[in-house]
Amino acid sequence: MDGAFLGREEELRHMEEVYEKKSFQFIAVKGRRRVGKTTLIQKFMENKKGVYFSARGISTEDNIRMLSAKLFGDEQATENIDVLLKGIFEMSKNERFVLAIDEYPRLCRKDNDVSDAFQQYIDENKNSSKLYLILSGSSMSMVEHEIIGESSPLYGRYTEQIDVTPFSYFEAREFLPHYTEDEKMRIFDMVGGMPGYLIRFQEYDNLIDPLVKEFLRRDAYFRNESRNILLQEFVKPDSYHQVLTAIANGYTTLGAIASKARMTPSLADRYVGHLISLKFIERLTPVDNPNGKTTRYRISDPYLMFFHRHILPTAGDSDDERLRAEANRILESQTSELGYTFETVSMQYLGKIWGGDAGTWWGDDSLTKTTREIDVVMTRETENGFEEGLFVECKYKNEKIGIDVLDRLIYNSELVRRYQRKSYAICSKSGFTENLEKKEGVLLLTLEDMVDGWSGKDTRRPGIRSRSTRC
Template sequence: MFIGRKKELASLEKMYRSGRFEFCVIYGRRRVGKTALINHFLSEKKAIYFMGVESNETQNLINLSRQINEYTSGIETESKFSSFQTALETVFELSKKERTILVIDEYPYVARSSKSLSSTLQMIIDKYKDSSKLMLILCGSSMSYMVDNVLAYKSPLYGRRTAQMKIEPFDFFEAGTYLKNMSDTDKALAYGIVGGTPQYLLQFSDNASIEENIKRCFLDPVSFLYEEPVNLIKQEIREPAIYTAVISAIASGASKMSEISVKVGENTNVCSAYLTNLINLGIIVKETPYGEDRSRRTLYRLEDNMFRFWYRFVLNNISLISRGADELVYKRIEPHLSEYMGSIFEDICRQYLWKLLIEGRCPVEFSSLGRWWGTDPESRSQTEIDIMGEQDKNTALFGECKWTNEKTDTGVLELLIKRSRLFHYSNVHYYVFSRSGFTDGCITKAAETGNVTLVTYSDIAAEITNVPD
């Protein structure tokens, strides 16, 4: 089942139709659907598709030669080109006569086995780019390698690409189309547990309950997701033990650098380096109060929902899970799911607002959204605002999100209005999001205030049907 990626496919098709030399770099975390995107684009197109393997230069050259020979003769042969340069020049020569696509998937594996490959590609591109009709796609899952050795200024390939695509996980609305047979509430829970990574979504059955899915996918030692976070970290970075300690510290509630440092047992300079790498991998996100680019109030949180769930609920129960005590472990998890979903629901609400903005349905044309936290000077207490977005110095949006089983009452709206007065905007619009709806008093108060939109989770979930296949 292939869904979404309409913008990426449109961009690839546009490059393909240009008829001139194109060089697109596609990168993103493992399991995010890069290869599925490429294969969908290549359907009904003649192309040379070569998947690099974690082997030596000879093996990768044999594999590339086999694909080129099959493309040119229609027969898969074992004859090998003498070098990557000869093989690539053959493809570029072919592309002088006809539109040709060459995909090198998992490029880091190939480039690591052949240290001069990037320099060779640079030389050949410079030689042929004006006469070539080649569409070259380099794809890789090693984020650090693709950024540092393909996209960065120091790379031999810098300045040669005509496009780059960072493939991100699906948002809630795209993820929901995978789970069409689930109830609306279970769609949110599933997104909170596995996030928007396609390979993880495919592990969940939309014909099973959340309990059944958690037990099958996380509480079974033979399941795909049981050791997935640890395996991913081992593939991306060295010293996985310290990275695991950092992620575990954040999952258990440490959000400030000082708190993380204490739990990990390393000084803040050491932790800072590990956090930077985890941010680059898309596992951790660094947050400052909205409107503050630099702040002593910086917080860190897990951005990937599957990592968030695994490190919160699975890691500490590994011994029980390995003994087959899935029922006991689930009984430990289930009472905390509603509280766990609080921050997930905030993410979903922010995605909903972005959707409204893009479709021209939002009363405030904000340029960014975020959380704000700080000190209320009147009460001298810490306070926070779930969602805040500014259009200009006079206009802003404020939002509050409640994932509870009770209807949201007037007090929530009144408190949001009070907190918004910590800022000095003359034109303000309020959004209150609720899982379970609103009391009559809250509905009346919103109508009297005028600049308030009340949104139930059902309203948000209804937008899933508006995501095209």
């Protein structure tokens, strides 16, 4: 498989199917910067008649002139959007032609007439055109405003929308073949499933060097990437950095976030809402009280989590010896934090083999007067219309997991006021004791099981070995 194009077969197949329709098609492609939109579009355009154009941060007129020059040649270049669009629809009247405009919001951010013109020409020509139009952008808020949102002149005009999302752990690890499984998990904890981030680890054969050169140095790529991400979405990113820093350091309720970030709860609520809309953070509630006031927030983007917890507090030293010592300290600290990332990995796998929606649970135990928690709760509806819950404990430790973990999981599940049917699973980095292995009625998965099951190496049902389960 092409190493530069890994894991986007489903999106590519969908784009090809739409291409075969021959009629006018308008594909809106959205996704974070470095998630692989450009690679996907350019791969799709191979061996097809068309033009790819990436809009720049220059004037609208200059962008239009550059695009028209690519389409019609320098002598017929124009700054007039109407002349440009008339020519595009004319050349695609009798044959399929692909026009991909990457970073489209840059083209029209200073001129609302551009999207109005696109709307007009699409409405007038869509029934007689064979144009395959692709508009994409990296600023999620601007894509919403300029392409897919109700306030956009183009709202309702696109025929397909493709969301290019980060890879799962099982897809991301394919970028890192020369690392150990534990190192792959650590890298996923650092940068998640973003292809543009993962490839930066490919030239290294350890974790210290990329931490020093890519994260900790004053001019390191990942030291500046967080600010670039937020600047792309917000005019004043500093307050959002404060909110993210608070959450990354364990302040997970709205009141605690507001206090740590030194802002009013109402202001913190507004910033949190914006970050949720961009999928940088997520709102958590217990699965048996989803609409209640018991709420926690956590950073759902691994890179932003890792950066605000470990990199932002450092000074950006220039002395490599001190930076290597700092990198070792970070790796040591990270060891105790990989459990949450392993929960995410387990959710991804169980979502594939078991289905349903992933959530979590915490609540009070009146008997012991303590707060109990369950790492992962998967919810699905059975054929009979009942709700089934799969209660999951995840342990990323260098030791086998014993039957006491299952007993505690079952006890905690009895406190959950939901579900007509309950099943149990335990995910472990290092396997299980003999007593737990013999236990029936529980799904036991090692990380190796999940990796093999995802890739299809196990010829039996993915991830389920010879144990009695209720899956």
